[in-house]
Each structure stands twice: as C-alpha cells, then as structure tokens.
Amino acid sequence: MIPVEHILLLSAALFSIGVLGVMLRRNVIVIFMSIELMLNAVNLSFVTFSRGMDSMTGVIFIFFIIVVAAAEAVVGLSIILSIFRTRKTLNIDEFNILKW
Amino acid sequence: MLIIFYIFAALSIFGGLGVLFLRNPIHCALSLVGTFFCLGAIYVMLNAEFVAVIQVLVYAGAIMVLFLFVLMLLSSKDTDQYANKWPIGKILAGLLSLGIFVQIASLFTAGELQLGPKGAYPIEVVEEVGSIALIGRLLFTDYILSFELIAVLLLVAVIGAVVIAKRRFE
Structure with a gap:
C-alpha cells in the first residue's frame, strides 16, 4: 500500500509545476498544457482521497473533471485558432486588446 | 510496489x-x-x-x-516563450509556486492525516463488483442528473468550438 502522504506530495508538486508553467511560459498553447497538468494533479489527489476513504465519489468526480477539461481544451484551442488568424502569433503578451 | x-x-x-x-x-x-x-x-x-x-x-x-x-x-515564428524583459517576474513566479507547494504540503506533513469516516466501498467490495461496474451503477443512479447535464455541456462545447473556429468570409 502506497502511503497517502507521498501521493499527495506528488500531486502538490505537479500542481506547483503547472502554476509555474502558467506564469513563466509565454506560448498560449504551453500555458494551456500547464493548466491540463494542474487538472491532472487535482485528479490524482481525488483518486488518493477516494481510495483512502473507501468512497467512490472522487472517482465519479474525476469523470466529470475530465469531461470539463475536454470541453475547455476544445473551446480554448478554437479561440486560440481564431486569434492566431488575426494576430499571427502565439505569444500571450501580444493578445492585449479584446477587439480588433 | x-x-x-x-x-x-x-x-x-x-x-x-x-x-x-x-x-x-x-x-x-x-x-x-x-x-x-x-x-x-x-x-x-x-x-x-x-x-x-x-x-x-x-x-x-x-x-x-x-x-x-x-x-x-x-x-508560429516566435520561438522565444520566456518573458526575458523582467527577470524579477521569474523570481516572483518561482517564489509563488514554491509557496503554493509548501502550503499544500504542510497540510498533510505537519501531523497525522485525518481522513474522516470511511465510505461504503472498501477495496474488497470494489474488487468483487469491479470498479467499472460500480462507477456505471453510481453514474446512472445517484449521479444521473449531473451525467445528463455534463452531456449537454459537451454538446455546447462541440457547437461552440465549431462556431468560434469557423473561418469567417468577409
């Protein structure tokens, strides 16, 4: 049996890496990937708590989180696609006006 | 293991x-x-x-x-993904994410982890019924409303993606 604390530490580390990625990277798609990494870290702690507490709620929750993540990725990438058509760049510092 | x-x-x-x-x-x-x-x-x-x-x-x-x-x-032509203009920003970002890590980690390394009351699905039950069968049963009984709503959300996301990404002919 894996100690619960170690899995939670892994989850916290992955989450922090995701936060750092969102703040350091300037490519929009890489920022999106960091957000996915954070969602995965949260999923890992959901499974851990679910197993540790003999409950199935966490696993059901992950099902919904993955659906929301997929929807978010699809809509976000299509927004990036349509911004790229007018700005011709993926650098998030260039996306500085709402309407053009 | x-x-x-x-x-x-x-x-x-x-x-x-x-x-x-x-x-x-x-x-x-x-x-x-x-x-x-x-x-x-x-x-x-x-x-x-x-x-x-x-x-x-x-x-x-x-x-x-x-x-x-x-x-x-x-x-994209711009391969430089880091904001080089302001190095203090990088240090601040590193400190902030380190702070988040320490904060989360201190929650469960400080003392004995209290997980609360045990649920109805210990490992033996999960292995006997099978985890997929159990999830399917729960999803279509206790969580049926959420399940239907998430299906609607997925449909909205599909339609939204098509509408947003469609090339406009102007």
Whole structure:
C-alpha cells in the first residue's frame, strides 16, 4: 500500500509545476498544457482521497473533471485558432486588446 | 510496489518539468503525454482502473492529439516563450509556486492525516463488483442528473468550438 502522504506530495508538486508553467511560459498553447497538468494533479489527489476513504465519489468526480477539461481544451484551442488568424502569433503578451 | 510508484512519480515530475523548460512546444506536448501515462500507471496501483483507462484514452489520446494538431496548424515564428524583459517576474513566479507547494504540503506533513469516516466501498467490495461496474451503477443512479447535464455541456462545447473556429468570409 502506497502511503497517502507521498501521493499527495506528488500531486502538490505537479500542481506547483503547472502554476509555474502558467506564469513563466509565454506560448498560449504551453500555458494551456500547464493548466491540463494542474487538472491532472487535482485528479490524482481525488483518486488518493477516494481510495483512502473507501468512497467512490472522487472517482465519479474525476469523470466529470475530465469531461470539463475536454470541453475547455476544445473551446480554448478554437479561440486560440481564431486569434492566431488575426494576430499571427502565439505569444500571450501580444493578445492585449479584446477587439480588433 | 512502492519502488514502482516512486519510479512513476519521478518520471511524471520529470515530464512536468519538461513542459516547463523545453523550448519547442511540440516537445512540451510529448513530455506531457509521458506524464499522463505515468499518472495512469499510478491510478492502476490505486485500484482505479476506469480512471487509468480514460486517462490514457481521453487525456493522452484525444486531448493531446488535439493540442498537437493545433500546434502543427499554427506554425508560429516566435520561438522565444520566456518573458526575458523582467527577470524579477521569474523570481516572483518561482517564489509563488514554491509557496503554493509548501502550503499544500504542510497540510498533510505537519501531523497525522485525518481522513474522516470511511465510505461504503472498501477495496474488497470494489474488487468483487469491479470498479467499472460500480462507477456505471453510481453514474446512472445517484449521479444521473449531473451525467445528463455534463452531456449537454459537451454538446455546447462541440457547437461552440465549431462556431468560434469557423473561418469567417468577409
């Protein structure tokens, strides 16, 4: 049996890496990937708590989180696609006006 | 068992650092796929086979393929992804994420972890009924309203993506 604390530490580390990625990277798609990494870290702690507490709620929750993540990725990438058509760049510092 | 967990944990951290530090976004995406596979392996060790399967199918399969498609579609010239203008910003970002890590970690390393009352599904029940059968039963009884709503959300996302990404003829 894996100690619960170690899995939670892994989850916290992955989450922090995701936060750092969102703040350091300037490519929009890489920022999106960091957000996915954070969602995965949260999923890992959901499974851990679910197993540790003999409950199935966490696993059901992950099902919904993955659906929301997929929807978010699809809509976000299509927004990036349509911004790229007018700005011709993926650098998030260039996306500085709402309407053009 | 424990040593395998540590190997996969190290590999997944390594993949996450790859997302953080690799210059080429395609390499970042592939390194993230590696992280997702390692997390899938950890889910198998935690007796969550269903989560492991959808992790590999949906995350490593569908979502990352979508990311790679968009990356290859948008061949951007600006390869410099770091904001070099303000190095203090990098240090602040590092301190903030370190603070988040310490804060989360101190929650469960300070003392004995209190997990609360045990639920109705111990490991023996899960192994007897099967984790997928159990999830399916719960999803279509207790969580049926959420299930229907999430289906509507998925439909809205599909329609929204098509509408937003469609090329406008002006």
